[in-house]
């Protein structure tokens with residue numbers, strides 16, 4: 001197989017056309033008391049900085065918009081200024097909203113013209129590898145209006161009738177076929193105009209941006225996700241994240 005037959009990396013003349021919006025305005029209550037989740041340290045570095053570096057690691061990403069807690073934009077700006085980040089990338093910070101959806105919309109509104117692909121990446125997924133980021137961008141470049149990284153499920157999933165009180169037994173109403181289900185991660189990638197239209201027209205609560213594009217009637221495609229792109233949600237996830245970082249340090253020899 002000659003070098004020419006390998007897929008080309010998402011760089012080149014259009015390298016600055018991709019932007020990443022990082023919603024980081026959540027409180028992270030499930031992680032326990034303390035600073036907003038994105039500002040908590042992992043391996044001595046705030047989770048948000050890991051997430052920002054993960055996006056900027058892709059040579060295709062020219063701009064990163066960080067959506068800060070509503071009253072925390074100045075703090076997040078200083079945090080970015082205090083950490084080494086690639087010089088080829090522009091970094092913007094805007095205050096977020098009350099819901100994730102609102103925060104993403106505020107980030108999109110702040111995006112300068114000239115980007116035709118937008119990634120939306122949770123600050124709570126600090127360790128996503130650059131190959132996953134590039135695979136998402138590549139699939140949008142290949143024509144998909146929306147792309148999600150996704151993994152098969154280890155657990156069987158049950159649909160229940162939620163109990164009014166936490167801890168009460170809940171009747172199971174269905175068992176979807178596991179082989180047809182995927183756990184979806186971020187960054188999710190979009191044709192910019194499609195994502196803007198979705199945020200302008202779709203109302204109602206959703207838990208990811210791709211769901212809004214689905215509601216427009218467009219096809220969302222899934223590409224392989226990565227086990228290291230897990231969301232840091234509960235205290236045990238912090239332990240796992242520290243272990244992944246320790247393994248990377250060992251492998252990288254520093």
Ligand code: C5P
Pocket residue numbers: 022023024025026027037038067096097098099100101103104121122123124125233
């Ligand atoms: O709450 P959840 O884990 O779904 O949050 C996913 C991402 O959305 C996190 O990175 C969080 O900081 C962000 N978020 C936000 N604005 C909110 C709520 C959540 O930017 N109001």
